[in-house]
Amino acid sequence: MTDFVQILVSGLTVGSVIALVAFGYNLVFASTRIVNFAQGSMLVVAGYIAFAVARAGVPIWGAFAISVLASLGVGVLVEVVAIKPLGRFDPSTNVGWILTTFGVALIAVDIIKKTVGAEARRLPPLADSIFGWKVAKISGVAVTVPDVLLVVSALLIVVGLELLQTRTALGRAFRAVAEDRQTAGLMGINTELMVMITFALAGALAAIGAVLIAPRLFVKLDLGVNLGIQAFIAAVLGGLGSTRGAIVGGYIIGFTTAIVSTITSEGGSWGPVIVFVVFLLVLVVRPAGIFGSPAVEKV
Amino acid sequence: MNPEQGRDFIERQVNKDISRRHFIQWAGKAGIGSAAAMSLSGAVLAACGSGGGSKKIAGATGDTLKVGVIAPFSGIGAFIGTVTTNSLSAAVQELNARGGILGRKIALVNRDTGIDPANGVKAYNELAGDPNIVGILWCGGLGFEQTQEQFARDKLPVMAVFNDAWSDKRLYPDDQQQRSVFQFLIPTRMAMDTLAQYAANDRGYKTAALINDVVIDPRTENQGFFNASLAKVGMKSVGYESYQLGNSDFGPALQRLKGARPDMLAIFGLSGDTANFVIQIDQLGSAYIDTPTAKDPSKGWHPHIFGSPGGTGDHSWADLAKDSAKPGTITAWHVGGLVYLPEFAIAGWMKKYLDKLPTGGEESPADGLYTLLKGVEKAGTTDRTRLVQAIETQGPLRFASSTYSFTADRHVSKTPDDMIIVTLERKSGPAATTPPYQLGHEWSTEFARYPAGPTQLVRPTLDANKRSQPDVMKTVITQGWGTQCTKNPDGTLSKECKIH
Numbered sequence: 001m002t003d004f005v006q007i008l009v010s011g012l013t014v015g016s017v018i019a020l021v022a023f024g025y026n027l028v029f030a031s032t033r034i035v036n037f038a039q040g041s042m043l044v045v046a047g048y049i050a051f052a053v054a055r056a057g058v059p060i061w062g063a064f065a066i067s068v069l070a071s072l073g074v075g076v077l078v079e080v081v082a083i084k085p086l087g088r089f090d091p092s093t094n095v096g097w098i099l100t101t102f103g104v105a106l107i108a109v110d111i112i113k114k115t116v117g118a119e120a121r122r123l124p125p126l127a128d129s130i131f132g133w134k135v136a137k138i139s140g141v142a143v144t145v146p147d148v149l150l151v152v153s154a155l156l157i158v159v160g161l162e163l164l165q166t167r168t169a170l171g172r173a174f175r176a177v178a179e180d181r182q183t184a185g186l187m188g189i190n191t192e193l194m195v196m197i198t199f200a201l202a203g204a205l206a207a208i209g210a211v212l213i214a215p216r217l218f219v220k221l222d223l224g225v226n227l228g229i230q231a232f233i234a235a236v237l238g239g240l241g242s243t244r245g246a247i248v249g250g251y252i253i254g255f256t257t258a259i260v261s262t263i264t265s266e267g268g269s270w271g272p273v274i275v276f277v278v279f280l281l282v283l284v285v286r287p288a289g290i291f292g293s294p295a296v297e298k299v
Numbered sequence: 300m301n302p303e304q305g306r307d308f309i310e311r312q313v314n315k316d317i318s319r320r321h322f323i324q325w326a327g328k329a330g331i332g333s334a335a336a337m338s339l340s341g342a343v344l345a346a347c348g349s350g351g352g353s354k355k356i357a358g359a360t361g362d363t364l365k366v367g368v369i370a371p372f373s374g375i376g377a378f379i380g381t382v383t384t385n386s387l388s389a390a391v392q393e394l395n396a397r398g399g400i401l402g403r404k405i406a407l408v409n410r411d412t413g414i415d416p417a418n419g420v421k422a423y424n425e426l427a428g429d430p431n432i433v434g435i436l437w438c439g440g441l442g443f444e445q446t447q448e449q450f451a452r453d454k455l456p457v458m459a460v461f462n463d464a465w466s467d468k469r470l471y472p473d474d475q476q477q478r479s480v481f482q483f484l485i486p487t488r489m490a491m492d493t494l495a496q497y498a499a500n501d502r503g504y505k506t507a508a509l510i511n512d513v514v515i516d517p518r519t520e521n522q523g524f525f526n527a528s529l530a531k532v533g534m535k536s537v538g539y540e541s542y543q544l545g546n547s548d549f550g551p552a553l554q555r556l557k558g559a560r561p562d563m564l565a566i567f568g569l570s571g572d573t574a575n576f577v578i579q580i581d582q583l584g585s586a587y588i589d590t591p592t593a594k595d596p597s598k599g600w601h602p603h604i605f606g607s608p609g610g611t612g613d614h615s616w617a618d619l620a621k622d623s624a625k626p627g628t629i630t631a632w633h634v635g636g637l638v639y640l641p642e643f644a645i646a647g648w649m650k651k652y653l654d655k656l657p658t659g660g661e662e663s664p665a666d667g668l669y670t671l672l673k674g675v676e677k678a679g680t681t682d683r684t685r686l687v688q689a690i691e692t693q694g695p696l697r698f699a700s701s702t703y704s705f706t707a708d709r710h711v712s713k714t715p716d717d718m719i720i721v722t723l724e725r726k727s728g729p730a731a732t733t734p735p736y737q738l739g740h741e742w743s744t745e746f747a748r749y750p751a752g753p754t755q756l757v758r759p760t761l762d763a764n765k766r767s768q769p770d771v772m773k774t775v776i777t778q779g780w781g782t783q784c785t786k787n788p789d790g791t792l793s794k795e796c797k798i799h
Binding site: 002003006007009010013014017113118119120121122135137140141142144213216217218220222223226227257258261262265266267268269271272 | 543621
């Protein structure tokens with residue numbers, strides 16, 4: 001029983017951590033067909049913004065709100081620096097965005113290192129107790145308030161993003177731009193604005209993820225690379241562009257890692273190997289990912 | 300001491316940079332740099348001015364002696380490069396102010412490894428191909444392990460400042476091909492021996508388990524080192540758990556360890572993961588309390604946490620873990636790394652030439668440079684074979700911090716007698732124990748303004764440290780640095796005083 005509960009708790013929390021980063025990849029891809037390799041760095045920047053604000057004496061909820069707002073701007077800045085200079089282009093044939101988004105990611109981390117420093121920082125949790133409850137032991141497994149908040153938030157974000165993409169004019173505009181930017185423009189959609197809004201929202205998602213993840217992984221420079229890679233795998237696994245895919249991909253990685261770690265004490269060595277095996281097996285069956293749509297070329 | 304100096308003081312106690320140089324060393328083993336492909340590499344030539352009046356050194360040309368420096372000046376390990384730059388800049392200015400070596404000024408040729416091991420290999424080959432380079436300081440840059448065949452081929456003196464070849468027997472005389480390599484970094488195996496001796500002999504623990512980061516120890520050598528260290532002191536290993544750098548969940552590992560119930564739990568990883576681990580063990584209700592509780596099965600499982608120099612030896616783990624970082628947590632260090640001690644020169648040089656204070660680790664690059672140059676002075680030539688022999692036979696040296704030496708059969712500067720134990724304390728004072736213990740005088744002066752910090756445990760390694768560094772230890776005892784433990788009427792330190 002303890003093992004089962006441990007797998008459940010570990011799978012949900014680790015999966016949610018990964019999904020929170022993967023949402024940003026998918027949101028941008030769904031609207032632009034671009035993989036924003038700066039997403040991990042945006043998470044790092046947002047985390048350090050929240051830390052700086054909290055250190056100035058602002059309560060954590062205030063720091064969280066300010067970080068989200070500031071990260072909207074960071075997202076716009078990334079778009080202006082990494083995407084806009086490329087002009088009108090087809091992301092599938094002109095892959096300059098790989099270099100520009102990756103370059104922005106490196107520059108952002110270097111700026112933090114030179115200004116704030118390279119040390120990891122601690123952020124207080126958004127809530128460390130609910131009506132006096134802090135930690136529950138279920139079959140000897142600890143379940144904390146920040147962990148519950150992490151999982152619930154990830155699920156709420158999925159619902160929110162799905163509603164945004166399918167039930168709002170903005171979401172329809174995103175999809176139209178992704179489908180055919182030129183035609184969307186002819187239909188009166190400001191395509192450049194849509195792309196900019198997408199990056200802004202990705203920045204906000206990065207801030208939400210940074211603050212929710214901090215109680216487990218702190219705020220540190222290497223998060224962008226370490227977590228960014230796992231999140232990218234989750235996004236591809238679930239289907240690039242699919243919000244549901246991001247969380248399912250995250251949970252596949254989370255539960256696979258939890259099961260391997262429960263079975264063997266060499267989980268650190270075997271976990272990544274098994275995750276990649278699962279990744280490959282899924283892609284063999286579903287090359288576009290679990291919720292991904294295969295590209296159809298019209299002739 | 301002003302607040303800034305005070306802050307620096309406490310940071311130097313914990314020597315935060317050791318974690319960084321360990322990371323780079325370990326990252327080199329893992330080869331993770333090439334995978335990330337994030338290097339912003341760039342070569343930098345930092346040459347000093349030349350002077351006249353030099354004496355004849357066979358093989359040397361011009362008015363300068365050129366030394367190659369390979370370090371991560373960019374990328375995630377750039378802070379290692381900063382430590383290296385500050386250390387060597389101060390040391391070079393000091394040496395040149397003294398007139399240089401045999402009348403020649405010292406010039407450094409820096410090469411950046413970024414986070415790609417291939418850069419290290421390339422940098423070495425370039426520097427080794429320059430006949431004017433008398434030797435190389437390898438300061439944590441990646442590619443060290445991948446260049447060992449070239450070391451054997453070229454026989455160019457290499458000072459392994461922040462790289463560990465001794466632990467897995469890749470240093471002379473274990474590896475006969477590596478005679479030109481000399482190590483300054485605390486070997487992991489030596490640190491584990493020190494920790495195991497303290498666990499068994501001082502605390503009386505019988506069982507232990509290891510949590511190991513396999514990204515920074517990809518060949519999982521630490522498990523073998525740990526088991527060997529335990530075996531030497533009659534302790535038994537009851538668990539081994541591996542994890543990956545940046546791990547967010549230790550739940551399954553903790554469930555297994557709880558079943559195995561080791562008295563002592565060692566975590567060998569970086570500070571962030573160490574903090575995450577102690578937070579999760581605290582949430583599980585198994586945080587460390589004190590030694591009697593750790594040894595008493597009837598009181599539940601509350602293991603004594605021991606960590607690596609780069610984990611619990613880095614002050615940031617306590618900052619991150621806050622209340623989950625418990626007083627009494629242990630790590631191993633070395634006497635010469637206590638750079639705050641007034642008789643260690645590097646701090647004064649950095650203040651004098653750079654108007655900076657050391658953050659920790661600066662003693663090693665400077666000592667590496669000095670070793671190489673004194674070798675040239677003794678040999679009177681830059682002939683590589685004769686230079687290596689001169690380094691082996693030049694006897695004890697003292698430059699940036701404590702005294703050290705190399706011999707023909709010992710190419711590592713640290714000895715077991717140099718090792719010390721460091722623990723975590725809080726400004727609230729000593730943890731309640733029976734009998735009570737005393738903190739060193741720093742806790743009533745400089746440390747009082749900080750919530751938590753480390754302190755050196757003097758008594759457990761005092762006899763060994765006196766053999767190795769008698770003058771330094773005399774100052775430590777006289778001044779009351781570190782946790783001294785209760786003094787007996789005859790002036791000796793009570794063994795029973797420190798039990799938390």
